[in-house]
Amino acid sequence: MDTLRFEVAVIGGGEAGIAAAVKAAELGARVCMIESSPQLGGACVATGTLPSKTFSISAGMFESVKKARNFGVRIEGAVSLDFAEVVVSRNRLMKCDIGVIHSHLRTHKVELISGRAAFAAPDRLRLTKADGTAVEIESPRTIIASGSHPVSLPVLPVDGTTVITTDEIVSLTASPRRVVIVGAGIIGCEYAFIFRTFGAEVNLIEKTGHVLLGQDKDLVAAIEKELKRRGIAFHPGTTVVSCEAPPEGGRRLVLEDGTAFEADLVLACVGRKASTNGLGLEAAGVSLGRRGEIIVDDMLETTSGGIYAAGDVIARRMQSSTAILEGAVAAENALGGSRTIDERFVPGGIYTQPEIGSVGLTEDEAVEQGILHVIGVCSYAGLVKACSLQSFNPGFIKMLFERNSHKLIGAHILGTESAEIIHNLVVAMRVGATAEDFIYSIYHHPSLSEGFRDAARDALSKL
Numbered sequence: 001m002d003t004l005r006f007e008v009a010v011i012g013g014g015e016a017g018i019a020a021a022v023k024a025a026e027l028g029a030r031v032c033m034i035e036s037s038p039q040l041g042g043a044c045v046a047t048g049t050l051p052s053k054t055f056s057i058s059a060g061m062f063e064s065v066k067k068a069r070n071f072g073v074r075i076e077g078a079v080s081l082d083f084a085e086v087v088v089s090r091n092r093l094m095k096c097d098i099g100v101i102h103s104h105l106r107t108h109k110v111e112l113i114s115g116r117a118a119f120a121a122p123d124r125l126r127l128t129k130a131d132g133t134a135v136e137i138e139s140p141r142t143i144i145a146s147g148s149h150p151v152s153l154p155v156l157p158v159d160g161t162t163v164i165t166t167d168e169i170v171s172l173t174a175s176p177r178r179v180v181i182v183g184a185g186i187i188g189c190e191y192a193f194i195f196r197t198f199g200a201e202v203n204l205i206e207k208t209g210h211v212l213l214g215q216d217k218d219l220v221a222a223i224e225k226e227l228k229r230r231g232i233a234f235h236p237g238t239t240v241v242s243c244e245a246p247p248e249g250g251r252r253l254v255l256e257d258g259t260a261f262e263a264d265l266v267l268a269c270v271g272r273k274a275s276t277n278g279l280g281l282e283a284a285g286v287s288l289g290r291r292g293e294i295i296v297d298d299m300l301e302t303t304s305g306g307i308y309a310a311g312d313v314i315a316r317r318m319q320s321s322t323a324i325l326e327g328a329v330a331a332e333n334a335l336g337g338s339r340t341i342d343e344r345f346v347p348g349g350i351y352t353q354p355e356i357g358s359v360g361l362t363e364d365e366a367v368e369q370g371i372l373h374v375i376g377v378c379s380y381a382g383l384v385k386a387c388s389l390q391s392f393n394p395g396f397i398k399m400l401f402e403r404n405s406h407k408l409i410g411a412h413i414l415g416t417e418s419a420e421i422i423h424n425l426v427v428a429m430r431v432g433a434t435a436e437d438f439i440y441s442i443y444h445h446p447s448l449s450e451g452f453r454d455a456a457r458d459a460l461s462k463l
């Protein structure tokens with residue numbers, strides 16, 4: 001068996017692995033990245049972030065075109081959705097992103113090895129390459145970035161065509177007519193809006209009392225109202241007790257209270273679990289936590305010295321955005337750094353319609369932590385730019401300021417471009433900006449960001 005030697009070995013070619021490999025190479029190390037799938041990019045490219053965002057963009061575009069008349073744009077004939085073209089546009093974006101990844105790895109001279117890696121010892125990996133040959137990789141430092149996979153429910157056995165998870169959604173060839181989505185977290189809600197805009201009848205089932213667990217209560221209330229307005233049937237506080245395949249096709253689902261639906265597609269969005277099977281973690285001395293995630297310290301080092309982990313496999317935020325930073329930080333620390341990640345400033349972006357952008361504490365968290373605060377709100381209806389962009393969608397900017405210092409401690413935005421403009425507030429929070437900083441800054445007019453000034457004014461007016 002051949003032995004290859006590297007200074008850093010990275011397991012997994014998703015966002016975390018790519019970021020780790022590139023950073024380690026930038027720092028001068030000889031690096032290999034091992035990926036078991038024929039395609040690079042992991043869940044972000046293949047099944048998660050990009051596919052769902054391209055669907056979301058098509059849905060948003062479809063909706064905007066239908067409203068074009070209100071902006072003086074006349075479209076002759078009926079506006080319809082061509083799902084085959086939606087898939088083409090999604091595949092184009094995926095291909096483009098994979099091309100960018102390959103070029104990035106080539107530029108940084110990261111050696112890409114195809115195969116499934118497992119530890120034979122803390123400093124040794126074994127793998128069978130795609131061509132069937134076995135190799136051993138010796139490396140004093142390894143970064144595990146093996147990602148996560150969707151959880152399924154025993155009552156909803158996944159068959160890949162009628163009962164699916166987000167892993168199979170990329171294989172859809174037609175937009176379903178009747179969809180049941182189980183789980184109203186971020187992913188379930190995003191797909192509920194997408195399929196509804198595509199024209200489907202959508203039932204959204206959630207075992208807790210509300211959508212989007214953990215988000216600020218005003219965002220939750222606004223999204224629940226919007227689900228209703230758009231005709232998405234939301235069933236909180238219940239779960240599926242049976243899912244049968246009737247002879248006429250599709251599925252018949254029954255909820256705890258006896259409510260029954262027929263569906264052409266059942267999408268289970270009930271969470272994701274760290275992928276650690278077959279990694280040989282025992283041989284490396286790497287320990288797992290309660291939820292099956294790899295345990296790491298603040299510097300992303302596992303319980304085995306020299307082995308780091310990043311991305312979904314450590315089950316912190318489980319976002320591409322954080323996976324990228326974690327990968328780079330793990331690489332830096334593996335090569336002698338001592339960087340930590342400040343979790344207070346991680347932005348959230350949810351691509352519902354309207355979309356959501358958030359950072360920092362929710363109102364409930366501020367109360368629970370006993371932080372005296374004041375809240376300022378600006379409605380999108382009061383912003384000329386928001387009215388000109390999407391006069392029919394609701395929206396607001398809610399900002400929380402610490403009562404004495406007036407420092408921004410949290411922000412929650414519902415509305416057009418909110419996942420984009422939230423980054424201004426991420427930086428503002430990082431540098432300790434106060435309500436006065438927002439009030440005396442100059443904003444382009446008309447812009448959505450003017451809402452920061454108006455929300456800050458609203459907050460100070462309450463003191």
Ligand SMILES: Cc1cc2nc3c(=O)[nH]c(=O)nc-3n(C[C@H](O)[C@H](O)[C@H](O)COP(=O)(O)OP(=O)(O)OC[C@H]3O[C@@H](n4cnc5c(N)ncnc54)[C@H](O)[C@@H]3O)c2cc1C
Nearest residue numbers: 012014015016036042043044048117147311312319320321
């Ligand atoms: C529907 C959906 C929508 C999402 N939308 C967003 C969004 O809008 N914004 C956002 O920030 N995040 C989003 N996410 C989350 C995001 O996709 C993930 O957090 C991110 O892809 C995790 O990256 P990762 O590198 O940790 O893991 P992964 O992307 O899972 O990559 C892990 C890689 O490791 C490989 N691998 C595993 N084991 C081995 C082994 N033993 N040997 C070799 N290779 C191995 C796998 O094949 C895979 O390619 C979404 C997720 C889903 C499911």
